[in-house]
Amino acid sequence: GEDVEQSLFLSVREGDSSVINCTYTDSSSTYLYWYKQEPGAGLQLLTYIFSNMDMKQDQRLTVLLNKKDKHLSLRIADTQTGDSAIYFCAESPNTGGFKTIFGAGTRLFVKA
Amino acid sequence: DTGVSQNPRHKITKRGQNVTFRCDPISEHNRLYWYRQTLGQGPEFLTYFQNEAQLEKSRLLSDRFSAERPKGSFSTLEIQRTEQGDSAMYLCASSGLTGDLETQYFGPGTRLLVL
Numbered sequence: 463g464e465d466v467e468q469s470l471f472l473s474v475r476e477g478d479s480s481v482i483n484c485t486y487t488d489s490s491s492t493y494l495y496w497y498k499q500e501p502g503a504g505l506q507l508l509t510y511i512f513s514n515m516d517m518k519q520d521q522r523l524t525v526l527l528n529k530k531d532k533h534l535s536l537r538i539a540d541t542q543t544g545d546s547a548i549y550f551c552a553e554s555p556n557t558g559g560f561k562t563i564f565g566a567g568t569r570l571f572v573k574a
Numbered sequence: 575d576t577g578v579s580q581n582p583r584h585k586i587t588k589r590g591q592n593v594t595f596r597c598d599p600i601s602e603h604n605r606l607y608w609y610r611q612t613l614g615q616g617p618e619f620l621t622y623f624q625n626e627a628q629l630e631k632s633r634l635l636s637d638r639f640s641a642e643r644p645k646g647s648f649s650t651l652e653i654q655r656t657e658q659g660d661s662a663m664y665l666c667a668s669s670g671l672t673g674d675l676e677t678q679y680f681g682p683g684t685r686l687l688v689l
Contacts, residue, residue, distance in 0.1 A: 466616070493675065504578070504665065504680035505617065550616050560605060560669065560676065561630060564616030 466565035468551050473571040480538040482568045484551030487532065491553040494527060496536045499548045499567070508549075509536070538570075546572045578681035580666050586687045587656055594652045595684045599668030606649050607678060608641055609665040610634065617665050623649060656688045 465487045474480045486494070492513055497505040511518045511525045511534070518525045524537040538545055548567040555563060579598045587593050599606045604625050609617035620639070621631045625646035635641075638656075643649040653660055663685050667678040 470614075502682070504682045505667075506680070507677055510675060552616070560607070560622055561619040561632070562617075562678065563619070566615050 466551055466553055466563055468549075468565040468568045470566065471569050471571070473573065474541050475573050476541060476543055478541055480536075480541045480545070480570055480572075482536045482538075482549050482551075482570065484534045484536075484565055485532055486534065486551070486553050486563075488553060488555045488563070489529075489532065491555055493554045494525075494534050495550075495552040495554075495562070496523075496525065496534075497550040497552060497564075499550065505550065541570075541572050543572045543574055546570055578666055578668055578679050580664075580681040580684050582684060583682065584685050584687075586689065588689050589658060590655055592652065592654045593656055593686065594650050595664055595666075595686075597649045597651070597666030597668075597681060599648070599666070600670065600679055601647075603668035603670045603679075604646065605669040605676070606643055607667040607669070608649070608651050609667065611663040611665055611683070612661075620651075653686075656686075658688050661686055661688045 468484045495510045496508045498508050499505050509520050509523050522539045526535045548569050550567045551565040552562045581596045607622040608620040611617045620635050621641050623643040626643050638654045641651045663683040665683045667680045669676050669678045
């Protein structure tokens with residue numbers, strides 16, 4: 463079945479880079495996403511990557527996709543205290559529907 | 575448009591009672607989704623609508639759960655005979671095309687506590 467796994471916690475110092483990793487099982491996934499959730503707020507789409515790409519850069523965010531290993535990572539450069547949140551990796555399986563499968567989320571702590 | 579809104583934001587109920595949640599999507603979006611999120615987990619897909627048609631339902635959506643979107647605009651999610659295991663955050667999302675990506679925009683959620 464479809465499954466997305468992430469490490470639960472990451473702690474970094476302000477100004478350092480953060481790397482959040484994710485593995486997924488569905489090799490037919492079309493889109494892979496990173497969402498951010500702050501306390502009391504809904505999920506916010508940060509960035510996404512098509513399954514036929516291996517890298518995407520968007521300002522401080524870099525997404526790397528290793529399709530062979532089904533591994534996705536999100537790198538946040540120059541991490542700020544405002545980046546403290548839960549980051550969810552997600553995939554859209556190519557089942558013809560529009561449901562999205564989420565990982566359990568990685569809680570990022572940024573120390574000043 | 576102020577985005578996806580959900581009401582109420584919080585609901586406390588006793589076991590066995592019925593509850594109903596409402597979601598107002600972004601007005602031009604024709605797809606609407608319901609997810610459930612428990613503590614320490616990511617959102618789990620429950621169901622989705624295209625206009626007023628409910629096109630996909632998860633096996634998580636037991637017979638006690640029913641969702642409607644009568645006129646293809648707002649949606650309601652009803653839980654009958656609530657159980658303590660229903661305690662969770664219920665998230666609604668709507669989607670529209672952003673470039674070539676069907677982007678889901680999430681509401682703030684309704685947090686349900688069943689005592």
